[in-house]
Ligand SMILES: Cc1ncc(C[n+]2csc(CCOP(=O)(O)OP(=O)(O)O)c2C)c(N)n1
C-alpha cells in the first residue's frame with residue numbers, strides 16, 4: 001500500500017511502542033501523528049518539547065524512548081529554539097528521538113543557519129531522509145542508535161513528509177537493541193587489581209541505570225565489600241540507605257576519593273566538570289574504567305584497565321570472577337560499613353541539624369527534610385533545578401530507588417526540572433512527582449505551566465523562594481561571586497502563589513516551618529486528582545552544600 005512518509009513514521013513509532021510524542025508546532029509529521037492516533041503532548045516552546053521527551057528517556061532508562069517533533073527546514077525557528085534542549089540531551093547522553101523537517105531538495109544553502117551541521121554537533125546520529133523508500137531503513141537505524149551502545153540523541157530530518165512509498169516493500173520490524181559483553185581477559189585483569197587494592201572505591205555512573213544494573217552493582221559492592229559513590233546523574237543507582245553508600249558529594253565523598261588507591265568506575269565518563277568530581281592524585285591511583293564504549297577511556301585520566309561492555313554484563317562478569325577466585329567468599333576488608341557510616345554521620349551532621357531547623361525565613365534544608373518525610377521514597381519522583389536546589393538536594397536527599405530522584409546536568413540548563421517532573425508523571429502516573437526550583441528555574445518554566453492544567457498533570461512545583469540567586473551576592477558566606485547580578489524581586493514584592501494560583505494551580509505560600517509538612521501533604525493530595533500544585537516556601541538564602549572534589553565553591 002502506498003503511504004506518505006509522515007504516515008509511515010507515525011506507524012513505525014507505534015510499532016516501536018511509542019505512546020505519545022511531545023511537540024511544539026509546526027512539524028510536518030504532526031498531522032499524520034494525529035491521524036494515526038498517536039497522542040501529542042503539546043508544550044509551549046520547542047526546548048520543552050525536547051526536554052520532556054529527553055527526560056522520559058532518562059527516567060525510563062531508555063526502556064521507553066521519548067520522542068519529540070519540532071519545526072525545522074528552511075524556516076527553522078523551532079529548531080533554533082530546540083537547540084538548547086538538544087545540546088542538553090547530548091551533553092547528558094540521553095537517548096531521545098527528535099524528528100524535524102529537513103531542508104527540501106533545492107533549498108540547501110538558502111538559510112543562514114545550517115540545519116544539518118548544527119544538528120550534527122548535538123546528536124549521536126543525524127539522519128536525513130532523502131528518499132521516501134528509505135523511511136523504514138532510517139527508522140531502523142534511528143532505533144538501533146537509540147537502543148544500543150552509548151546513549152545519545154538521534155535526529156531525523158524529513159525534507160518531504162508528503163512523498164510516498166510502498167509500505168509493503170520493506171516491512172518494518174521493531175528494533176530490539178543489542179548489548180556487548182566484556183572481554184574475559186579484561187575482567188580477569190580488573191579483578192586482579194581490585195582484589196590486590198587496599199582501599200578500592202566504586203564510582204558508579206548513569207550507565208548503571210541505563211543498563212538496569214542497580215541490583216548487580218549492589219551485589220558486587222557487597223561481595224567485594226567496597227564503598228560506593230555515585231555521580232549526580234546516577235543518584236539512585238545505588239540505594240542511599242545502604243551501609244556501603246558514601247554519597248554523591250560532600251566531605252565524606254572527598255575523604256573516600258582521596259583515600260582510595262583504586263577506583264572502579266562503572267558506567268561513568270569520568271569527566272571532571274562543574275557538577276562532578278575530579279579524581280585527586282589520579283596518576284597515583286589505579287583507575288579501572290568499565291564503560292559501554294571507548295569514547296571515555298583514557299580521557300582526562302590514564303586508564304589502567306578498561307573493561308568495555310554493557311554495565312550489567314560487566315558487573316555480572318566481575319562478580320563471577322571475584323566469586324570464582326574467592327570460592328564465593330568475596331573480599332573481606334575490616335569493617336568498611338562502620339567506617340562509611342561514621343564518615344557520613346560526621347559530614348552530614350551540619351545538614352541534618354538544619355533539616356529540623358525552626359528558623360524563619362525557613363531554611364531550605366528544612367523543606368528537603370520535610371519533603372523526605374512526606375514522600376514515599378520508594379514510590380515518588382523528585383528532581384532539582386540548576387542552582388542551590390541541585391547542590392543541596394544532591395548533598396542530603398536520600399534516594400532509595402533508581403530514578404526516585406533525577407540528577408541531571410553535566411552542564412545544568414535552567415528550567416529542566418519541570419520537563420523532568422512531567423516526564424516522570426507520564427512514565428509513572430501513580431508516583432508523586434515534585435520539581436524543586438529557585439527563582440531562575442521558575443522563570444524558565446512559567447510559559448509551560450499551562451500544559452499541566454491542560455493535560456491534568458498532578459505535579460508539585462516546590463519553590464525555594466529566596467529573592468535572588470543565592471550565593472551569587474554577598475551574605476554570611478562572604479562577598480558572593482556575582483554581586484552585580486544576583487537580586488530579583490523577592491517574596492516581599494511579588495506573590496508568585498497568587499500569580500500561579502490565578503492560572504488554576506493549587507497554590508500556597510508558606511513562611512512557618514511547622515507548615516511545611518501540612519502544605520506539602522495538601523499539594524500531593526490535590527495532585528492525586530490531576531491538579532498541579534505550586535508551593536512557595538519563603539526561605540533564607542543558605543548556599544551551603546557538599547562540594548565536588550577539585551572545585552572551589554562556585
Ligand atoms: C540556561 C542557564 N543559564 C544560566 C545558568 C547559570 N545559573 C545557574 S543557577 C542560576 C541562578 C539560580 O538562582 P535561583 O533559581 O534563585 O536558585 P537559588 O540558587 O537561589 O536556590 C544561574 C543564573 C544556568 N544554569 N542555565
Ligand SMILES: [Mg+2]
Nearest residue numbers: 438439468470
Ligand atoms: Mg533563589
